[in-house]
Amino acid sequence: MATGRNHRPATRSRGIPEATVARLPLYLRALTALSERSVPTVSSEELATAAGVNSAKLRKDFSYLGSYGTRGVGYDVEYLVYQISRELGLTQDWPVVIVGIGNLGAALANYGGFASRGFRVAALIDADSSMTGKQVAGIAVQHVDDLETIIDTNGVSIGVITTPGGAAQQVCDRLVAAGVTSILNFAPTVLTVPEGVDVRKVDLSIELQILAFHEQRKAAEELAQEPPSAAGLPAASEGRRGDQGPDGDIPAVMPA
Amino acid sequence: MATGRNHRPATRSRGIPEATVARLPLYLRALTALSERSVPTVSSEELATAAGVNSAKLRKDFSYLGSYGTRGVGYDVEYLVYQISRELGLTQDWPVVIVGIGNLGAALANYGGFASRGFRVAALIDADSSMTGKQVAGIAVQHVDDLETIIDTNGVSIGVITTPGGAAQQVCDRLVAAGVTSILNFAPTVLTVPEGVDVRKVDLSIELQILAFHEQRKAAEELAQEPPSAAGLPAASEGRRGDQGPDGDIPAVMPA
DNA sequence: CATTGTGAACCGGTTCACAGCA
DNA sequence: TGCTGTGAACCGGTTCACAATG
Numbered sequence: 001m002a003t004g005r006n007h008r009p010a011t012r013s014r015g016i017p018e019a020t021v022a023r024l025p026l027y028l029r030a031l032t033a034l035s036e037r038s039v040p041t042v043s044s045e046e047l048a049t050a051a052g053v054n055s056a057k058l059r060k061d062f063s064y065l066g067s068y069g070t071r072g073v074g075y076d077v078e079y080l081v082y083q084i085s086r087e088l089g090l091t092q093d094w095p096v097v098i099v100g101i102g103n104l105g106a107a108l109a110n111y112g113g114f115a116s117r118g119f120r121v122a123a124l125i126d127a128d129s130s131m132t133g134k135q136v137a138g139i140a141v142q143h144v145d146d147l148e149t150i151i152d153t154n155g156v157s158i159g160v161i162t163t164p165g166g167a168a169q170q171v172c173d174r175l176v177a178a179g180v181t182s183i184l185n186f187a188p189t190v191l192t193v194p195e196g197v198d199v200r201k202v203d204l205s206i207e208l209q210i211l212a213f214h215e216q217r218k219a220a221e222e223l224a225q226e227p228p229s230a231a232g233l234p235a236a237s238e239g240r241r242g243d244q245g246p247d248g249d250i251p252a253v254m255p256a
Numbered sequence: 257m258a259t260g261r262n263h264r265p266a267t268r269s270r271g272i273p274e275a276t277v278a279r280l281p282l283y284l285r286a287l288t289a290l291s292e293r294s295v296p297t298v299s300s301e302e303l304a305t306a307a308g309v310n311s312a313k314l315r316k317d318f319s320y321l322g323s324y325g326t327r328g329v330g331y332d333v334e335y336l337v338y339q340i341s342r343e344l345g346l347t348q349d350w351p352v353v354i355v356g357i358g359n360l361g362a363a364l365a366n367y368g369g370f371a372s373r374g375f376r377v378a379a380l381i382d383a384d385s386s387m388t389g390k391q392v393a394g395i396a397v398q399h400v401d402d403l404e405t406i407i408d409t410n411g412v413s414i415g416v417i418t419t420p421g422g423a424a425q426q427v428c429d430r431l432v433a434a435g436v437t438s439i440l441n442f443a444p445t446v447l448t449v450p451e452g453v454d455v456r457k458v459d460l461s462i463e464l465q466i467l468a469f470h471e472q473r474k475a476a477e478e479l480a481q482e483p484p485s486a487a488g489l490p491a492a493s494e495g496r497r498g499d500q501g502p503d504g505d506i507p508a509v510m511p512a
Numbered sequence: 513c514a515t516t517g518t519g520a521a522c523c524g525g526t527t528c529a530c531a532g533c534a
Numbered sequence: 535t536g537c538t539g540t541g542a543a544c545c546g547g548t549t550c551a552c553a554a555t556g
Contacts, residue, residue, distance in 0.1 A: 017546070017547070018546085018547095019546075019547060019548090020547090021466055021469050021470075022462070022466055024465070024469070025459075025461065025462040025465040025466065026446070026462065028465070029444065030446075043514085043515065043516090044515075044516070045515085050446070051446065052446035054548090054549080055515095056548075056549060056550070056551095057547090057548065057549080059515090059516065059517065059518085060517085060518075060547090060548080060549090062516090062517085063516085063517055063518065067516080067517070069515080069516050069517080070515085070516075070555090070556060071514080071515050071516045071517080071554075071555045071556050072513070072514045072515050072516075072555070072556050073514080073515070073516085073556070074514095074515070074516085075516090087469070088465050088468055088469045088472075089468040089469055089471060089472030089473075090465065090468060092472075094464075094468055094471070096464070102363075103359075103362060103363035103366045103367075104360075104363040104367075106359060106363070107358075107359035107360040107362070107363040108460065110359045111359075111360075111460060113444060113460070113461045114460075114461070117461065117465075118464075118465070118468060119461075119464055119468075157471055158464065158467055158468070158471060181471065181474060182467040182468075182470065182471045183467075184460075184463050184464060184467060188285065188369060190282070190286075190306070190307065190308035196474070198467055198470045198471070200463050200466060200467060202458055202460070202463060203281075204364065204367060204369070204370075204440075204458070205281065205369045205370070205373065205375075206278070206281040206282065207440050207456050207458060208350075208352070208374075208375055208414065208440060209280070209281040209284070209344050209346065209373070209374070210277055210278055210281065210456060211414055211438040211439075211440060211454055211456060212344055212345040212346060212350055212374060212375075212414070212438075213277050213280070213343070213344045213345055214277075214438065214454045215345060215350070215413055215414060215437065215438045215454070216344075216345030216348075217345075218437060218452070273524070273525070274524085274525095275524075275525060275526090276525090299536090299537065299538090300537075300538070301537085310526090310527080311537095312526075312527060312528075312529095313525090313526065313527080315537090315538065315539065315540085316525090316526080316527090316539085316540075318538090318539085319538085319539055319540065323538080323539070325537080325538050325539080326533090326534065326537085326538075327532075327533045327534050327536080327537055327538045327539080328533075328534050328535070328536050328537050328538075329534070329536085329537070329538085330536095330537070330538085331538090513555105513556105514555105514556100515554105515555090515556095516553105516554085516555080516556095517552105517553090517554075517555095518551100518552090518553085518554095519550105519551095519552095519553095520549105520550085520551090520552105521548105521549085521550075521551100522547100522548080522549075522550085523546105523547085523548075523549090524545105524546095524547085524548095525544100525545085525546085525547100526543105526544080526545075526546095527542105527543085527544075527545090528541105528542085528543075528544085529540100529541095529542090529543100530539105530540090530541095530542105531538105531539090531540085531541095532537105532538085532539075532540095533536105533537090533538080533539095534535100534536095534537090534538095
């Protein structure tokens with residue numbers, strides 16, 4: 001999931017590699033912070049450090065968007081914020097529905113960063129009738145029976161699934177039938193969707209399991225490294241900002 | 257991150273590619289379901305479908321673990337569950353701390369799939385004194401002042417950060433100093449860690465932004481495709497199970 | 513002359529296609 | 535005969551290194 005995706009394998013959108021797309025939000029976040037500090041320009045080196053990537057990668061990424069930098073100087077922060085926002089489609093705002101208002105669904109509904117940039121929680125949907133009408137994050141929960149109507153009247157094309165695993169595929173089918181074409185899935189389930197629908201998944205337990213794998217390996221190495229020669233200091237390490245997590249690639253959180 | 261990771265780039269652990277490691281939990285989940293239905297064996301084709309990958313990839317993945325299949329027959333479900341669990345380090349259980357008990361932290365604490373496989377919530381930690389002592393998911397919240405003691409007495413090596421972005425790096429530093437070597441970061445922040453510490457990140461807003469990008473592209477294509485010839489049915493699509501989301505690769509959810 | 517933009521080498525991972533084996 | 539295991543081709547993405555340039 002790493003990083004996997006869901007697109008036509010051949011002709012890529014407008015030449016922007018998927019890996020680059022996955023990093024644009026990271027650059028945007030760093031640039032927004034600079035913008036708030038009224039920094040006028042950044043070099044690829046500075047920005048790369050802030051975003052946690054190396055500068056060559058960043059420059060190559062930006063080269064896919066066009067030549068927005070100035071040699072000898074760097075990039076204009078405001079201009080770049082605008083270009084990336086536009087490229088990501090954040091100049092319009094996207095109504096989003098969240099289906100499954102358990103602990104996680106409620107947490108997401110309350111998530112501040114939602115509204116800030118291009119997204120708006122248009123509706124909260126739950127199958128439990130006793131939830132209907134309750135306010136969560138200032139929004140009244142609606143019943144799943146009305147899912148199709150809600151999608152339609154709000155013009156929703158992005159859905160977030162935070163239901164238990166067992167309900168996810170069914171909810172997904174209804175979302176897609178109602179016109180949703182992008183789904184963010186937090187349920188621990190592999191969703192089957194028609195061509196043209198994008199699915200990304202976020203899976204807590206998978207992330208933890210990947211960490212456990214490496215954790216175990218570290219423990220094993222520690223034992224194995226004792227015997228050889230110098231059992232001294234463990235390779236003095238300065239701070240780094242390595243690539244962090246999936247890109248794609250990868251985990252689902254299931255509400256209780 | 258897809259997937260990106262945080263490891264020495266050269267000598268890979270025990271020859272198991274990172275991309276394979278990221279898929280093992282997926283296979284394990286599918287196998288566990290089969291096991292519960294008492295299915296004795298599966299072919300690579302069946303299991304691949306259940307896990308949402310293609311069979312060649314699955315076979316290659318398994319080949320890194322060893323030759324656990326039987327030609328002409330398939331794989332023994334129970335045996336494979338055991339081998340993958342062992343490989344992922346899930347035969348022992350990992351005490352985990354969650355730092356930042358807001359909406360999201362509470363949601364994760366309540367997440368059932370936690371305890372089920374190898375993980376145990378050893379402690380909940382929050383900086384807000386008014387939270388101290390409160391029960392969340394049956395566990396008393398402890399104050400961040402005691403972080404080091406908690407890590408130490410519980411032998412914790414995996415930490416989950418669900419604090420606001422501003423506190424994440426600081427919490428991370430303390431976790432690492434106290435001995436944590438694997439971190440799952442839900443805060444929208446790039447964490448800097450010393451060599452040898454693994455960080456994976458889960459970022460809601462990044463995931464949504466990636467979806468928005470593709471959503472926008474679809475809309476643009478629709479317009480562009482109208483002009484040509486046949487504006488008929490949109491390429492009849494049978495259900496697929498594509499790769500879904502990051503693997504690696506990559507978003508952070510920030511509690512309110 | 514500092515910094516971008518990019519061709520070319522490199523590398524991990526995926527897919528293909530078939531040999532090997534129960 | 536059917537399915538696994540894997541070498542080889544392929545491909546997207548990363549890194550290198552330097553030419554281009556404001």
